[in-house]
Amino acid sequence: MSDDVIHDRDADDAEAHEPPRPRRKGIYILPNLFTLAALFGGFYAVVMAMNGSFEQAAIGIFCAAVLDSLDGRVARMTNTQSAFGEQMDSLSDMVSFGAAPALIVYEWALKGLGKPGWIAAFVYCSGAALRLARFNTNIGVVDKRFFQGLPSPAAAALIIGFIWVMDAAGWRDAWNVEWLRWTAFALTLYAGLTMVTNVPFYSFKDVSFKRTVPFIVIVAIALGIAVINIHPPMVLFALFVVYGFSGYAVYAYKRSKGKPVSVIATSTDEPDEAGLHR
Template identity: 70%
Template sequence: MNRWGVPARMRARPAPTGQRRKGIYLLPNLLTLAALFGGFYAVVMAINGRFELSAAGIFCAMVFDSLDGRVARLTHTQSAFGEQMDSLSDMVSFGAAPALIAYVWALQGIGRWGWIAAFVYCACAALRLARFNVNTSVVDTRYFQGLPSPAAAALVVGFVWVMTDLEVSGSRVAWLMFFVCLYAGLTMVTNVPFYSFKDLQLKRSVPFIALVVMTIAIAVVNLAPAVVLFGMFVVYGLSGYALHVYRRMRDLPTSIISVSTEEPEERGLHR
């Protein structure tokens, strides 16, 4: 004890000087913010009646969303903060934004059925993202469990983009928009497997002809971006069901859950 009667072990200790301050990684989170801005921009343009720019905003958000995770892995800058930020950005850009664009463009013309379809899509996007976050450790990484939310958003806004290019008003195809929203939304929450392309090795060398094919593909997209991109995502949106039927016909497992169908332990997820 010192002269004031305070035990030595209770004396205040100087704060350590060598600790690093916690922070966030700039580059991947900037890409995530860019994806978030794409969704926000799309909503603003839809309110202003510029639906072709709305579609462009969503497709740009898809590009940035595909880059942020890859950049984080390449630069070893993954973080829990980045994962949560990515999920919130996806909910805005691929959940709320497409639903609002579809509603403003066509669905508001059919009354309560319109906002019901928009809400079903938005709710299914939230459910799909939540399930993805908790099932990451038990799902075969070669496949997505249900249609990924960026592809679902591409179906919805791609349809809007094509019809706008063809100068077809939303009121004329409101019920078709209704079914597109329901299909995209409900397919997100199915257990149908969709190929994830995560096992493609971009670092491997490829034949020269592959570069020629890619050049031709880019040229074809430039001929009619709306039609080509929408067509690509329609094919992808149907591919999961084709794969599901193929697996059943070949007596292969149709589930992509590799360990358990139960929700993993949630310790540390809620803070």
């Protein structure tokens, strides 16, 4: 028997024993449309800020936050979750709630502080990147009822909400107003550093839209929409200020009651988990 025949048989046997290659999964359109729309909101906000339209920039970020809250729920409700969607969502969040707010607040006020201003903006931007990376790596071990640190959309809303309120009140050229510059500086540092803490913030992920609710809940939602329409910048900013400090209130309450404050749900015996439970 020739060497060529033996070689062909060996090749056929090797191919027969090769495990079947996994089929490449397609990309689901519906949830990724929401993600792309959220990404556009962040990009639009940066463009508007560059043109001095900070009200439109704020609206862009808040629209991105709403769309970001919907893409995951839509994917779960339609059973269209995918690894591609998860990665796309993280990249969109980094642009819309990391880079965009940092650039907007720098353009609005922090550029008037010189070096401290861009350092504060960078602290916020890097805090958002670190928070998103930690979220992706800890997603399987964190208590789903709570976020580990301030979520990036809420951090962005805290900063952008302040800009929107001040802009609506008629404060222009904030970079040239001393108290506005330093207030924006403090708020930017607070939001950036709180994103990378282990402070628990309620995630609202245990709220199900498939359950029936009492009629009074629908009435309360209608009243809430009416209240927001009274003065959207002020009401939305107030809501996110309350949420932005709520984690520390929960942390202090749990500490005072002797309850565990960590949102990590796994054992502390593993050496790789050192520092996660503090």
